[in-house]
Amino acid sequence: MLKAAIILLLLATLVSLFSGLFFLVKDEGRTSRVVNALTLRVTLTALTIALVTWGFYSGQLVYHVTW
Template sequence: MSLKLLLLLLFAAVVISLFSGLFFLIKDQGQSHRTVNSLFFRVSFSVLIVVVLIYGFYTGEISPHMP
């Protein structure tokens, strides 16, 4: 699996988690933990993005100036 594709999927997961958190915030009105769980997943996916980027730069698969 290409690192670019993995980064794209992780970014999509962050966006989906963002909107699901907004939905749960409006629907539950703070009465459940689903909004907090959504925040946890969003932060986790963001950390994974940073880790994959560091790995890609370290191995040379990703460079800041790719053509």
């Protein structure tokens, strides 16, 4: 369940990234939609990092090093 939430947050971050690019090209900087997309992207990234950190701390996410 945690992995699915992380994947969904990453996909939402990508959508926000491309919507910000679209607004930047379409609006030519006249509206604040680019700033809103950037704010949303930073928030989603912070949530993703927090979920990954919590997953490693709680033991739900583990990494297997082969060397």
